[in-house]
Amino acid sequence: MSRIAYFGPQGTFTEQAARSLAGDEELFPVETISAALTSVRKGEADAACVPVENSVEGPVTATLDGLAEEAPLVAVAEALLPVHFTVLAREDVETVRTVASHPHALAQVRLWLERNLPEARPVVASSTAAAAVAVQRGEYDAAVTAPVAVEHYPLRVLATGVADVPDARTRFLLLRPPGRLPEPTGADRTSIVAAAANRTGALAELLSELATRGINLTRLDARPIKGNFGMYRFFIDFEGHVAEPRIGGALAALRRRCNNVRFLGSHPRADGVAATIEPGAANDDFVNADAWVDAVRKGELA
Template identity: 45%
Template sequence: MTGTGHDGRPRYAYLGPAGTFTEAALRQVASPDDAEYLPQVDVVSAIEAVRADRADHAVVAIENSVEGSVTAVLDTLATGDPLVLQREMIVPVSFVLAARPGTTIGSVRRVAAHPHAWAQCRRWLAEHVPGAEHVPATSNTAPAATFASGERHPGFDAALVPPPAVGPYGLVPLAEGVADNHHAVTRFVLVGRPGPVPPRTGSDKTTLVVHLPSNQAGALLEMLEQFATRGVNLSRIESRPIGDSLGRYSFSIDAEGHVDDERMAEALMGLHRVCPHVRFLGSYPRVDRPHGDVRPGTFDADFAAARTWVEALREGRAH
């Protein structure tokens, strides 16, 4: 459902305030002229805004090439009213060490930064601002907004912010291109309510949450075999605590393929048969190339031919 904002435009919740990398990802989906941007204080609030019908979609970071997955997003999508991923976007990540006019890099003692930003710049900071104390921030632009508010003693001297946040918040750059890994990117996803699945493109991804069929030896193998025997490659799999007791985990999975692919549909049916809980989080176009080739015998035509053969056996037309 879209177009339910006060002016008829679709509403997009995202991690704000303005100028975050999340806003850059959102701009790949819809321009501010065509949509209502709804900045949120954290990624959980952005997702819950969709569930509460305060937004039609949410754009949230789900994985960083350096720091790995955003666990708050994985866990929020794994429970609660069902939501699905409809698209993914990639945004290159580098930072500016910025401050109010008149600040020099030599005078910086405390640096505000989102924890992921701090982790991605830790070595650079140790070399160029040795001994600087980390002041955690709720988003990459929250410290810039604090500087711009005019607060006399914000509790930090400088901040790691996205390049687009420097000018609008009246800051000056102390250093640009700040990063330990200059190839770092963050993957964002567009979250919405369940509905018709986007058509397959031939380069797709399916995201799932799966609970193991039992807590016995071999349970993980039994789950993974549902993919392996159908030739479905997994590009990401990680365990997350279910939360009801120690030692119980679910698995967050990205599988290469679309629910309309025969091999993926067969794998999903296998999971449904053997696992107590399978949450489908969507099939959607991927932004990068698949990591694995389709194995011979697992193309759609192979499954169709095998099904036709079995039907002929049942009817006595083949042996």
């Protein structure tokens, strides 16, 4: 049976995302994002489920860095979860003095903590569920967790539905080694990571390859190339599927221009939003234009 490694332990948001993406695969938790990616690279898992971006706190850098380095992995599916938290504490705690969670979770409840647990010092844990485990062990007084965590960690519920920003969401990826790609649906997302050359206008040139083909970006993040101070790689997500001529053409152009470009997948969007098509930038426009050039080359048209 195939297996999906997810960023755990049990009771994380990532587990919920993995359950929503899994078919009959067996799920197993690992302690870190990097361990989830490694288990696929080593063949211990067929796929990994990890968070990639949050609407309040931005990119999950461990995922981005882990995808840019070592053996390639590609995203074949994504999940988008609404994020509101439950705050759990040990029964014996009267005043909460320490509250643990994943850094992305703490960032999403900063105001709530200041107002409701003013004496609590925030402490970073490897995940929301790891924070609940630490509270059970007596290391901290309270944890900011996913709502499902209470089913795994019987702690006292101090608050539910906690979120500084209503409608916060996190997007998760299901990653596999390169192989067959999901079919295009018309509402797809393609992801790449590219290192632009270190010269004036290099990033603008790279982005213009997408803009001139009418390709709408959905995310752009820069991450340092470790060991090269001042050098960055760019993670770019955009609408469309590599099977489409305009997307294929853009990737070929980026391959020509960039020091380094890695394909990170084309898969259906979880929100089902169809790609924006600018006038003259539909797939048929590209196919017809190529057919015209072919005919011109053969002397059949002018």
